[in-house]
Amino acid sequence: MSDSPHSHEAHGLAGKLAGGFIDSKLTPLVVVASVLLGLFAVIMLPREEEPQIKVPMIDVMVAMPGATAKEVEERVTSPMEKLLWEISGVEYVYSTSRAGESLVIVRFKVGYDQETALVRLNQKLQSNFDRIPPGVTAPLIKAKSIDDVPILALTLHSDRYDPVTLRRLAAELEDAVKQVADVAETTLIGGQHRTILASIDPAKLAARNLSLAGIVPILQQANRQYRSGEITSGNTDVLIESGAFLHSAEEAGEVVLGAFGGKPVYLRDVAELSDGSDDPDHYVLFGHGAASGEVGGEENAVTLTVAKRPGTNAISLAEKVLAKVDALKGLVIPDDVEVTITRHYGETAAEKSNELL
Structure with a gap:
């Protein structure tokens, strides 16, 4: 038996390290620092409903004015699908053909680099431009990512304003929302110009x-x-x-x-x-369901969607945007125009992350 209560002669390297921490006066400080760092990491952790998973998706749009949907499918869509399947890393190819237009969506494998996907797709199309049929325009290529999904949707609705006025009010609100830091893209849906x-x-x-x-x-x-x-x-x-x-x-x-x-x-x-x-691209109306207890018909409406920049905390950004909107009520937004939150990914992201924590 050893006279020392913390003798570690019979132990190896691990025992000596453990004994050193047991006897050290710095151990409580290290524990406290570790707890504080953990709390700081939890607080600063970006929270969002859609995780940062790399799934490159690219839209390829081609126009063929005057052609029927069947002609577009046979002369544009089908040949382009076969061509895009030749690209390494492609997992799915979706297509839509209609009169005068063709849309092909290329989805790459999970984790595939977005820039590499764009470069390879552009190279494949450019090297086959000589095969484009007469009357077909050059392809328009747009990359898509999970961050293009709006985290917030605000619907402006009123029974006193027409779609033209609501669109104008929503456009003024959009200009103000764009000034909020980390807002990547905003879109207006509905109304008329x-x-x-x-x-x-x-x-x-x-x-x-x-x-x-x-x-x-x-x-x-x-x-x-x-x-x-x-x-x-x-x-x-x-x-x-x-x-x-x-x-x-x-x-x-x-x-x-x-x-x-x-x-x-x-x-x-x-x-x-x-x-x-002008003729509207989308018809947007707002009405309360039976569960709300409010009786009323449908009202003219315009929806403003907000997307965030990659890596931004969806919860904090949504709070900033909503605070900006509240500050503009009575100034840009008249008192007789209601603003209803019809999508709030920041709120649902908070609920899910809190469940995990």
Whole structure:
């Protein structure tokens, strides 16, 4: 028996190390430091619903104007699918063919490098450009990743505003949200763009020796703004711009299309003008379900989606965006326009990460 309570003569290297920690006065400090580092790591750990898994996906879009869906499939989609399958690392190829357009989605294996995938796909397509059928445009290539999935969706809805006004309000809100750090991409879904509608009278055009093909370039030139140059005075540079955009039907009516009988011919002389809206790409309506207990019909709506930059904490970013939106209520967002959170990945990510912790 040894007189020392911590004798380690019968033990090897591991026993000597353990004994050293047992007898050392620094051991409590090391334990406390380890606990603090662990807590700091838990707090700073990025939390998100979609994990950072590398799964490269690339969209290849090709246009073939005037072709039917069957012609697009036979002449564009099917040959391109076979070509893309030859690329090393490709796991799946999905395709959609419709009149005048072809979309092929290439998905690479999990963990495959995104840049390598893009380079190899571009090389494969460029080396086969000579096989593109007549009438087919060059392919448009867009890379996709898990970070392109929006973490937040805000729906602006009201029963007092039309789709054009809601779209304008949502666009102003989008500009403000883009200023939040770590916001990667924002998208507006729904609503309508304001446009000036001109219903041309062919008889009035012909009576003034004008044609539709001749007045289109004139209207395009009238609705443009150019940077003409700069004037430098001292330490100040003054930007000179010429031209202006048309803001109303009245302004559009003042555009001069030509001359006839010694008098100018205005657009209002040959067309009926009105303020209107374009055809919507998406129809977005908002309504409460029976479980909400609120009775009401569907309201016009526009949805703003927000995606984050890679590696950003989804929870903290969502909180920053929502704080920004709350600050703009009553300023950019009128009191009679409601903002409803229709997607919140930061909230669900917090719930799942808390379960793990």
